[in-house]
Amino acid sequence: MNGVVTIYPDSVSLARGAADWLLGLAHAAIAARGRFTIALSGGSTPQALFTELATRDVPPAIDYFWSDERCVPPDAPESNFRLAHDALLAPLGVDAARIHRMRGELEPRAAADEYESLLRRVFPGQAWPRFDLVLLGLGDDGHIASLFPDTAALAERERWAVANYVPKLDAWRLTLTLPAINSAAHVAFLVTGAAKAAVLRAALAGASALPAAHILPSDGELLWLVDATASSRLNPA
Numbered sequence: 001m002n003g004v005v006t007i008y009p010d011s012v013s014l015a016r017g018a019a020d021w022l023l024g025l026a027h028a029a030i031a032a033r034g035r036f037t038i039a040l041s042g043g044s045t046p047q048a049l050f051t052e053l054a055t056r057d058v059p060p061a062i063d064y065f066w067s068d069e070r071c072v073p074p075d076a077p078e079s080n081f082r083l084a085h086d087a088l089l090a091p092l093g094v095d096a097a098r099i100h101r102m103r104g105e106l107e108p109r110a111a112a113d114e115y116e117s118l119l120r121r122v123f124p125g126q127a128w129p130r131f132d133l134v135l136l137g138l139g140d141d142g143h144i145a146s147l148f149p150d151t152a153a154l155a156e157r158e159r160w161a162v163a164n165y166v167p168k169l170d171a172w173r174l175t176l177t178l179p180a181i182n183s184a185a186h187v188a189f190l191v192t193g194a195a196k197a198a199v200l201r202a203a204l205a206g207a208s209a210l211p212a213a214h215i216l217p218s219d220g221e222l223l224w225l226v227d228a229t230a231s232s233r234l235n236p237a
């Protein structure tokens with residue numbers, strides 16, 4: 001198994017615990033390097049964390065990125081940016097200069113190229129982006145970010161961000177690549193709900209068909225923050 005699993009009684013306590021841990025990381029990074037860089041995940045799971053963080057004293061020296069985005073305008077209901085904006089960034093009054101969204105309204109390849117260029121400006125001279133933290137959800141098919149099973153982006157080993165056509169959705173997505181995610185200092189999965197119990201077990205067991213099983217930070221910490229229902233298929237060990 002890769003990483004450390006922390007099990008919380010429910011999604012509320014998970015959000016509180018994740019917020020405590022994230023803010024501890026942020027304060028340490030800011031003290032050491034003057035900033036904290038975080039790539040936010042999409043989907044529905046992170047909403048509780050965002051809402052919890054919006055009640056906290058969050059330091060302003062945080063730069064917000066995304067691990068993936070749908071190819072939609074930023075005000076579309078399914079926009080990952082909109083989720084974070086409404087639940088976290090707007091309530092905190094985050095400086096727009098610290099919000100680095102993937103522009104889903106652009107042609108997908110152009111949006112990916114733009115994001116790649118942005119990241120290379122943010123992390124100049126590095127072989128890979130060194131996010132302080134990448135948040136990830138876990139799809140019921142084991143996808144992470146917008147790296148879905150059997151899609152082209154999974155094989156990308158040069159780019160930091162790409163456009164990825166997802167046949168099962170018949171849609172384009174924007175996503176960080178596996179090596180870009182695996183170069184982070186910390187990667188944290190947030191997984192809640194009984195529906196994720198089987199795929200969580202398989203991912204932790206290293207089922208290679210699942211993109212989630214390929215999250216192996218090369219020089220970083222991997223955490224799985226899960227609630228009791230999602231962990232129901234895990235053995236106590």
Ligand code: 6PG
Nearest residue numbers: 042043044045137138139144145
């Ligand atoms: C997205 C996400 C995606 C998500 C998983 C889990 O854009 O949808 O980035 O990877 O994390 O699909 O989604 P839920 O949190 O909604 O279960």
